[in-house]
Amino acid sequence: MTIYFYSDREEPYGCFSNFSRHGFMLDGLWWATSEHYFQAQKFVTTDRAWAEKIQNAKAPKDAANMGRDRSHPLRQDWEQVKDDVMRLGVLQKFKTHTDIQEILLGTGNQHLVENAPNDYYWGCGQDGSGKNMLGIILVEVREILRSHT
Numbered sequence: 001m002t003i004y005f006y007s008d009r010e011e012p013y014g015c016f017s018n019f020s021r022h023g024f025m026l027d028g029l030w031w032a033t034s035e036h037y038f039q040a041q042k043f044v045t046t047d048r049a050w051a052e053k054i055q056n057a058k059a060p061k062d063a064a065n066m067g068r069d070r071s072h073p074l075r076q077d078w079e080q081v082k083d084d085v086m087r088l089g090v091l092q093k094f095k096t097h098t099d100i101q102e103i104l105l106g107t108g109n110q111h112l113v114e115n116a117p118n119d120y121y122w123g124c125g126q127d128g129s130g131k132n133m134l135g136i137i138l139v140e141v142r143e144i145l146r147s148h149t
Helices: 034-041 046-057 062-069 078-096 098-104 133-147
Strands: 001-007 025-026 029-031 111-114
Touching: 001 029, 025 078, 025 133, 029 034, 034 062, 034 078, 046 062, 078 098, 078 133, 098 133, 111 133
Parallel strands: 001 111
Antiparallel strands: 025 029
16 A cells, blocks of 8 residues: 655655644754755755855745755756765654654555656656655665654
């Protein structure tokens, strides 16, 4: 069976969205959402001030839009590290919040798919041909959490 998720407002799996309001501490800093963390990491080595503005963005949508702003240079290794950055943020989010950790663990061995119609990397895309890397990372995080419980 497959579980599809997308919006942070979807119950009960909205917590799988990077926009869900489940903040956490990582690298000695508070991140309001995993979206804030992920987007800021694009600039930590090239534009620290911009990364801090993303960290403090009011809403995850604002952080996402700021992270897509190409008037600020991306760190050179971004394509090589982006999956690890996402994994780290998602893992910390689920380690921090036991309520959503239980939801993730409760999915058993089901396939998790971010049903993002416009995202063919993190989601499945409009036609289902996307890589679904967020879903894959959530399954990896589920396995990590299982091995520690």
